[in-house]
Amino acid sequence: MKYQGKYLFLHNKWRKNWELPGGIIEPGENAQQCVIRExxxxxxxxxxxxxxxxxxxxxxxxxxxxxxxT
Known part of the structure; x- marks a missing residue:
């Protein structure tokens, strides 16, 4: 796979730092669906x-x- 071993960070312009994309699983959603949506x-x-x-x-x-x- 082309991107194996790579990581995706996003720059948060309000906090002025780099972070991982993320979010909260919504009702009726599984972890995989949450990752794709977020x-x-x-x-x-x-x-x-x-x-x-x-x-x-x-x-x-x-x-x-x-x-x-946590």
Whole structure:
């Protein structure tokens, strides 16, 4: 695959830093559907499928979604 071993980061112009695309799984959506939708919303890239590579654990600061969470 052409992009194997590559990572996609987005520049957040409000926070002025680089971050991974991401989001929250919506009701009735599975993880794969969420990834495809979020990638489109954040990059305008339309993909058909994704492949699970592993998990990442991180701590999110308080936001409009609620208190700090892991």
């Amino acid at each position: 990638l489109f919303e954040e990059t305008n890239l339309n993909i058909d499928s994704v492949e699970f590579k592993g998990l990442m654990k991180f701590r999110l600061q308080p936001s409009f979604h609620g208190a700090e969470r």
